[in-house]
Amino acid sequence: MNAAGPVTMLHLGDLALPAIWLRDACGCAECRYPATGQRLVGSARVARLYPDLAVERHAARDGRLTVVFAPDGHESVFELAWLEQHAPGRGARLGDQSAQARVAWTATDLPVGPPRVAWDAYLRSPVAMATALGAVEKLGAAVITEVPARPGMVLTVGRSLGHVRVTNYGELFDVRVEPDPEHLAYTGLALAPHTDNPYRDPVPTVQLLHCLRAAGAGGDTTLVDGFAAADRLRETDRAAFDTLTQVWLPFSYDGPTSVLTCRAPVISVDDEGAVTQVRWNDRGLQPPDVAPDRIGAVYRALAAFGEVLDEADLAVSLRLVPGDCLIFDNTRVLHGRSAYGPTATGEPGSGGRHLQGCYVDMDGLRSTLEVLRRDGTRAVPTQAGPAGRGRAPRVVATRASARPIAAAR
Amino acid sequence: MNAAGPVTMLHLGDLALPAIWLRDACGCAECRYPATGQRLVGSARVARLYPDLAVERHAARDGRLTVVFAPDGHESVFELAWLEQHAPGRGARLGDQSAQARVAWTATDLPVGPPRVAWDAYLRSPVAMATALGAVEKLGAAVITEVPARPGMVLTVGRSLGHVRVTNYGELFDVRVEPDPEHLAYTGLALAPHTDNPYRDPVPTVQLLHCLRAAGAGGDTTLVDGFAAADRLRETDRAAFDTLTQVWLPFSYDGPTSVLTCRAPVISVDDEGAVTQVRWNDRGLQPPDVAPDRIGAVYRALAAFGEVLDEADLAVSLRLVPGDCLIFDNTRVLHGRSAYGPTATGEPGSGGRHLQGCYVDMDGLRSTLEVLRRDGTRAVPTQAGPAGRGRAPRVVATRASARPIAAAR
CATH class of the missing domain: 3.30.2020.30 (NE0471 N-terminal domain-like)
Structure with a gap:
C-alpha cells in the first residue's frame, strides 16, 4: 500500500x-x-x-x-x-440521449428511408428487434414492414416495444381524408415537416404511423432529422441557434375539449451544448411574449431555422405502403407529407390513404433495447405482461x- | 390614421x-x-x-x-x-408552469396538509373539481377524500382528471409490506422525501396514492415543496444552486425487466431562472461522470441541497386514512413516509398499510382544469370518452x- x-x-x-x-x-x-x-x-x-x-x-x-x-x-x-x-x-456519459450520443443524417445517408425490419422477424428474433429499436434510438426512425394492415395493429406494435401514451387524441388516432375535417391532418393537403404536440410538456416522445391504405398518388412521407438541422443552424447562424436555445416560447392548443399550453425553447441543449430536443410546429407556436428588445432576434431566428429545415438535402422521402409501420422519435425527427387526392367521395373507408397512429414512451423503447442488449439472445421481453405489473x-x-x-x- | x-x-x-x-x-x-x-x-x-x-x-x-x-x-x-x-x-407568459407562476409553501402554510375535497363533491361540482385540480396546479398537491377504499379506484380518480401513464411498474402499483420485498417501498421502513423515477425522461409528472388501509401506527406521509427548497438553496448557497441547475447528472435503474437511464440536472430552470423541475432521489443518482474539476462542486451542492430538504419547517406531514387519495406533482413535490410496523404476519392483505398508486400526465390535468375554467359551470368533461378519441x-x-x-x- x-x-x-x-x-x-x-x-x-x-x-x-x-x-x-x-x-x-x-x-x-x-x-x-x-x-x-x-x-x-x-x-x-x-x-x-x-x-x-x-x-x-x-x-x-x-x-x-x-x-x-x-x-x-x-x-x-x-x-x-x-x-x-x-x-x-x-x-x-451514462444516459446520454443528446445528439452527441446519436447519429445525425441527411438525405444522402438514408436514400430509401430509415432502416426496415419485417414484422415477422421482429417478433421472432431479438437481433431483428434490436435492429429496429436501435435505429429509432440512434437515427430517430425505423420502419417495420408487413405488419398486418388491420385497424388497431399499431397498438400491438406500440405495446411490443414500450408503453402506449394516451392523450386527448385517444389511445390511437386515424389519419385520413374526412368529409368535414376539424384538423388539417384529415385533409389531403401537404403538411410541412413538424413535430407533434409542441404545446404539450412533455411532448409525446415516440410516434408510430401504420399504413392501412396508401393514396393513389401523392401522400408521400417526408422526414427531417431535427438534430442535423439544428447543428446546421449552429454552424451557419450561431446567433439564431443561441436565440432558439435560450428563449422559451409559448405554445398552445385550444380545442373543444382540451386546452394545452406550455413554454419551451425551440431547440433544447444539454450542459455540453449538445442538442437534446427540437420542437417545431408553426401553428402550435404563439406570438412570442418576450421582452420587446428580443422580439427581432426571435423572428429572425425562427425564419433562419425555417429556411434550414426547408433545405432539400435534409429531407428523406418515403412512400408508406400498406403494412408499413413508421416509428420515429418525435423529440427529434420532423415528419410531413406531400399532398394527395381524396377519393371520389372523400368518405372514410372509401379507399383513400389511411394511417393509424399512436404515441409510446421513449423510455420504454430504450429499456426494451437495453434489456435485449444485456440479456443477449434470451427471449424477447414482454414489458406490458404480468411480470411488469405491481x-x-x-x-x-x-x-x-x-x-x-x-x-x- | x-x-x-x-x-x-x-x-x-x-x-x-x-x-x-x-x-x-x-x-x-x-x-x-x-x-x-x-x-x-x-x-x-x-x-x-x-x-x-x-x-x-x-x-x-x-x-x-x-x-x-x-x-x-x-x-x-x-x-x-x-x-x-x-x-x-x-x-x-402563456403556458408558464415555473415556480414564478405557482405558489411555494412551507409547513406553516399547510398545517393540516394540502387542500382536501370530497370525492362526491368532486364528481358533482365543477367548482369542487377545479378546487382540487387547481391546488395540484398551484401548490403541487391535493387530497381527494372519501374515495371508496376499493382496489383499482385510484385509476378511476386518475382517469377523471387526465390520462394514466403506464410504465414498467404497470398501470397501477401496490405499496404495502411484502414478505420478500424487492423494493424498499414494500417494507415498513421510513423513506426520506424523494421524487419518483428520476431515471426516466420525462419523469412521471403526476402521482396518485390512494389509501386502502392505514398503518396501526406510523406510516405518515411527508411532503416537501421542491420549488420552495430550491429557492431556499438559491438564497443561502447560490454556488450550489448554480451547480445543480447547470450540471447534468446520470440517473439509472437496472431491474430484472427494465433498464432505464437518463441525464438531467437536479434542478431545472427556465429562461428567466425560475425553477421548473426538481429531481431528487439519491438512489437513482449515479456517481457523477463529469469533469474532475467539477466533482468537488457537485458533491458540495448535493450535500447542501440535501441539508435544505431536511429542514424541518419545509416538511408537511399528513396521515392518509382509508379513502384519501393524495395527488401531487412529481416534478415538484417530494414525498416520503415515516416508518411503520408490519402486521403480525407481514403478509399482504393481513391488515397493514396498503396504498395503491398510479401516474397520470400533468398536461391532461391542466387541460381538464382549463376547460373547467373556460366553460364555467358546464358539465365536467370526460376527456377519456369517445369525444376525445380519433x-x-x-x-x-x-x-x-x-x-x-x-x-x-
Missing part, C-alpha cells in the same frame, strides 16, 4: 480520481446490494457523511485498485479497466439490506 | 409594439380561423414572408388599435386592453381555411 498521506484527489497515471467519487462508486456489499448492484448509500448521502473524505492508502496490482479512505478506514476495490472508462472526465415505482432494495434508511434517499 | 412613416416598432403610450409581432398576433379571418381562433399562418411563416414588415399607418380609438402594414397593406385590429396585457414585455394529433384547421399549406407548418 502506498501511503502518500491522505489526498482528496488520487493521481494514477493519467487518471485523476477524486476520493469522494471513488467512495461514491464503491461496489462493496455495504455500499451496493450484491445481488443487483443497487445503491444502499446514495451520492448526496456520501457527500453529507464524508465532507472531508480522502484516500489514506492505495495499491494498484493485477488490474485492480485498492483504496483505503480516511477518516473511517473503509476499503474499496475497483477494476482499473472500469476506471479507465468511467472515471470523471474519461468521456463516459413493481414498486421506486429505487430497489431489500429489507435485509445494510443502511436501508440512508439508502432510501 | 396616423402616417408617421413606416416604423418597425410602434410606440403607443407606454406600449412598445413591434410591427412583426402585431402581424403575428393578427386575429383577422386571413390569419386565424374565425370559428376557433386557430392559426392559419404561423410565426415562422410570418417571419419568412415579411422580413421587412413595418407599420405604415395606425389609429387608436374606442378602445381599439387599427394598424396598416407595409409593404402589403394588410390591416389588423386589436383590443387595446388585450395589448396592455399581452404585448411583449407586459408580463404575460382526434388528430396536430394543429387544427379546416379544409376551407385560407392559406392552409403555410398554416400546416
Whole structure:
C-alpha cells in the first residue's frame, strides 16, 4: 500500500480520481446490494457523511485498485479497466440521449428511408428487434414492414416495444381524408415537416404511423432529422441557434375539449451544448411574449431555422405502403407529407390513404433495447405482461439490506 | 390614421409594439380561423414572408388599435386592453408552469396538509373539481377524500382528471409490506422525501396514492415543496444552486425487466431562472461522470441541497386514512413516509398499510382544469370518452381555411 498521506484527489497515471467519487462508486456489499448492484448509500448521502473524505492508502496490482479512505478506514476495490472508462472526465456519459450520443443524417445517408425490419422477424428474433429499436434510438426512425394492415395493429406494435401514451387524441388516432375535417391532418393537403404536440410538456416522445391504405398518388412521407438541422443552424447562424436555445416560447392548443399550453425553447441543449430536443410546429407556436428588445432576434431566428429545415438535402422521402409501420422519435425527427387526392367521395373507408397512429414512451423503447442488449439472445421481453405489473415505482432494495434508511434517499 | 412613416416598432403610450409581432398576433379571418381562433399562418411563416414588415399607418380609438402594414397593406385590429396585457414585455407568459407562476409553501402554510375535497363533491361540482385540480396546479398537491377504499379506484380518480401513464411498474402499483420485498417501498421502513423515477425522461409528472388501509401506527406521509427548497438553496448557497441547475447528472435503474437511464440536472430552470423541475432521489443518482474539476462542486451542492430538504419547517406531514387519495406533482413535490410496523404476519392483505398508486400526465390535468375554467359551470368533461378519441394529433384547421399549406407548418 502506498501511503502518500491522505489526498482528496488520487493521481494514477493519467487518471485523476477524486476520493469522494471513488467512495461514491464503491461496489462493496455495504455500499451496493450484491445481488443487483443497487445503491444502499446514495451520492448526496456520501457527500453529507464524508465532507472531508480522502484516500489514506492505495495499491494498484493485477488490474485492480485498492483504496483505503480516511477518516473511517473503509476499503474499496475497483477494476482499473472500469476506471479507465468511467472515471470523471474519461468521456463516459451514462444516459446520454443528446445528439452527441446519436447519429445525425441527411438525405444522402438514408436514400430509401430509415432502416426496415419485417414484422415477422421482429417478433421472432431479438437481433431483428434490436435492429429496429436501435435505429429509432440512434437515427430517430425505423420502419417495420408487413405488419398486418388491420385497424388497431399499431397498438400491438406500440405495446411490443414500450408503453402506449394516451392523450386527448385517444389511445390511437386515424389519419385520413374526412368529409368535414376539424384538423388539417384529415385533409389531403401537404403538411410541412413538424413535430407533434409542441404545446404539450412533455411532448409525446415516440410516434408510430401504420399504413392501412396508401393514396393513389401523392401522400408521400417526408422526414427531417431535427438534430442535423439544428447543428446546421449552429454552424451557419450561431446567433439564431443561441436565440432558439435560450428563449422559451409559448405554445398552445385550444380545442373543444382540451386546452394545452406550455413554454419551451425551440431547440433544447444539454450542459455540453449538445442538442437534446427540437420542437417545431408553426401553428402550435404563439406570438412570442418576450421582452420587446428580443422580439427581432426571435423572428429572425425562427425564419433562419425555417429556411434550414426547408433545405432539400435534409429531407428523406418515403412512400408508406400498406403494412408499413413508421416509428420515429418525435423529440427529434420532423415528419410531413406531400399532398394527395381524396377519393371520389372523400368518405372514410372509401379507399383513400389511411394511417393509424399512436404515441409510446421513449423510455420504454430504450429499456426494451437495453434489456435485449444485456440479456443477449434470451427471449424477447414482454414489458406490458404480468411480470411488469405491481413493481414498486421506486429505487430497489431489500429489507435485509445494510443502511436501508440512508439508502432510501 | 396616423402616417408617421413606416416604423418597425410602434410606440403607443407606454406600449412598445413591434410591427412583426402585431402581424403575428393578427386575429383577422386571413390569419386565424374565425370559428376557433386557430392559426392559419404561423410565426415562422410570418417571419419568412415579411422580413421587412413595418407599420405604415395606425389609429387608436374606442378602445381599439387599427394598424396598416407595409409593404402589403394588410390591416389588423386589436383590443387595446388585450395589448396592455399581452404585448411583449407586459408580463404575460402563456403556458408558464415555473415556480414564478405557482405558489411555494412551507409547513406553516399547510398545517393540516394540502387542500382536501370530497370525492362526491368532486364528481358533482365543477367548482369542487377545479378546487382540487387547481391546488395540484398551484401548490403541487391535493387530497381527494372519501374515495371508496376499493382496489383499482385510484385509476378511476386518475382517469377523471387526465390520462394514466403506464410504465414498467404497470398501470397501477401496490405499496404495502411484502414478505420478500424487492423494493424498499414494500417494507415498513421510513423513506426520506424523494421524487419518483428520476431515471426516466420525462419523469412521471403526476402521482396518485390512494389509501386502502392505514398503518396501526406510523406510516405518515411527508411532503416537501421542491420549488420552495430550491429557492431556499438559491438564497443561502447560490454556488450550489448554480451547480445543480447547470450540471447534468446520470440517473439509472437496472431491474430484472427494465433498464432505464437518463441525464438531467437536479434542478431545472427556465429562461428567466425560475425553477421548473426538481429531481431528487439519491438512489437513482449515479456517481457523477463529469469533469474532475467539477466533482468537488457537485458533491458540495448535493450535500447542501440535501441539508435544505431536511429542514424541518419545509416538511408537511399528513396521515392518509382509508379513502384519501393524495395527488401531487412529481416534478415538484417530494414525498416520503415515516416508518411503520408490519402486521403480525407481514403478509399482504393481513391488515397493514396498503396504498395503491398510479401516474397520470400533468398536461391532461391542466387541460381538464382549463376547460373547467373556460366553460364555467358546464358539465365536467370526460376527456377519456369517445369525444376525445380519433382526434388528430396536430394543429387544427379546416379544409376551407385560407392559406392552409403555410398554416400546416
